[in-house]
Amino acid sequence: xxxxxxxxxxxxxxxxxxxxxxxxxxxxxxxxxxxxxxxxxxxxxxxxxxxxxxxxxxxxxxxxxxxxxxxxxxxxxxxxxxxxxxxxxxxxxxxxxxxxxxxxxxxxxxxxxxxxxxxxxxxxxxxxxxxxxxxxxxxxxxxxxxxxxxxxxxxxxxxxxxxxxxxxxxxxxxxxxxxxxxxxxxxxxxxxxxxxxxxxxxxxxxxxxxxxxxxxxxxxxxxxxxxxxxxxxxxxxxxxxxxxxxxxxxxxxxxxxxxxxxxxxxxxxxxxxxxxxxxxxxxxxxxxxxxxxxxxxxxxxxxxxxxxxxxxxxxxxxxxxxxxxxxx
Numbered sequence: 001x002x003x004x005x006x007x008x009x010x011x012x013x014x015x016x017x018x019x020x021x022x023x024x025x026x027x028x029x030x031x032x033x034x035x036x037x038x039x040x041x042x043x044x045x046x047x048x049x050x051x052x053x054x055x056x057x058x059x060x061x062x063x064x065x066x067x068x069x070x071x072x073x074x075x076x077x078x079x080x081x082x083x084x085x086x087x088x089x090x091x092x093x094x095x096x097x098x099x100x101x102x103x104x105x106x107x108x109x110x111x112x113x114x115x116x117x118x119x120x121x122x123x124x125x126x127x128x129x130x131x132x133x134x135x136x137x138x139x140x141x142x143x144x145x146x147x148x149x150x151x152x153x154x155x156x157x158x159x160x161x162x163x164x165x166x167x168x169x170x171x172x173x174x175x176x177x178x179x180x181x182x183x184x185x186x187x188x189x190x191x192x193x194x195x196x197x198x199x200x201x202x203x204x205x206x207x208x209x210x211x212x213x214x215x216x217x218x219x220x221x222x223x224x225x226x227x228x229x230x231x232x233x234x235x236x237x238x239x240x241x242x243x244x245x246x247x248x249x250x251x252x253x254x255x256x257x258x259x260x261x262x263x264x265x266x267x268x269x270x271x272x273x274x275x276x277x278x279x280x281x282x283x284x285x286x287x288x289x290x291x292x293x294x295x296x297x298x299x300x301x302x303x304x305x306x307x308x309x310x311x312x313x314x315x316x317x318x319x320x321x322x323x324x325x326x327x328x
Contacts, residue, residue, distance in 0.1 A: 033065075033092065040071050040094065041072050049097065053070050056259070059280040059283075060277070063280065077108070082114060083113050086113075092266065096120060096259070098257065100316075103309055104312075106313045119262070121270060123261055123277065123305070124274045125305045128230060128296055130296075131169060131230075131253055132209060132229065133207075134226065136224070138202060141224075142224070143226065148180060152182055158182070160173040160207055161196075161204040162207065163190075165186075165325050168254065171325075174320075176208070225240045227246055230254050232296075234294070234296070256308075
């Protein structure tokens with residue numbers, strides 16, 4: 001999967017199951033990192049999350065003088081990769097690229113082997129990637145109001161696709177249903193690609209897709225963008241208004257990425273990584289690359305990122321429960 005209610009933020013865009021506690025000598029903390037660092041990404045290579053992880057790995061390596069190696073550990077909506085980091089040594093040499101899935105999985109999965117708020121520590125926010133409400137170019141819905149009015153007049157007839165149940169695409173649609181007080185039919189697919197294919201073909205009315213995967217089809221004229229789901233307009237689609245602008249203030253649904261480490265990671269290491277991420281997010285070339293990925297900076301220090309993650313958990317929990325998307 002590749003979707004807050006807190007105050008507006010600065011949007012500009014084989015790991016071993018080792019002991020979970022390891023105290024580094026002060027000299028080792030001062031020289032950190034003195035060897036390669038592994039960055040676990042809980043999704044396959046090639047997707048937006050993976051590309052964001054590789055961008056940040058490159059920047060951290062350039063600024064800290066050691067390689068940061070991306071380790072893709074997909075499965076169970078990133079739970080497999082996250083569990084491996086939660087079990088890793090807390091020495092700063094195994095990190096997690098956290099995403100919105102880590103917040104939604106708290107409610108969506110009943111039997112997680114880890115607690116994202118207790119077993120990992122936040123380091124920094126990196127980026128948000130908005131979703132965009134799109135329909136086929138041949139759809140009768142020319143505007144967001146056309147879409148909304150049809151949904152209100154025809155309960156249960158409007159369909160929206162997603163790459164999977166519990167994905168940011170699905171939850172954006174569920175949030176829209178709740179805030180607009182409409183009934184819509186969710187059609188889950190095994191991935192975004194087949195979902196987009198059926199939306200373009202008219203088999204499904206719409207999808208609240210991740211912006212990067214929808215952008216090429218919007219540019220080619222195969223999809224029509226009706227609204228973006230971020231609190232402010234997406235740099236990649238500056239003329240497309242937000243759902244909030246179009247009558248639903250407070251509507252926010254997007255993917256996001258940030259950095260986490262195992263619980264017990266030395267504070268000096270956390271702060272060094274946090275400040276390095278922050279520094280990279282002031283670099284115009286890095287910000288431009290995030291925009292090209294369809295995102296925007298979400299520069300947050302460790303404490304603000306902790307609050308952000310908690311707010312995302314609190315926000316999506318009731319939506320997930322109402323939608324019935326709970327996995328045993």
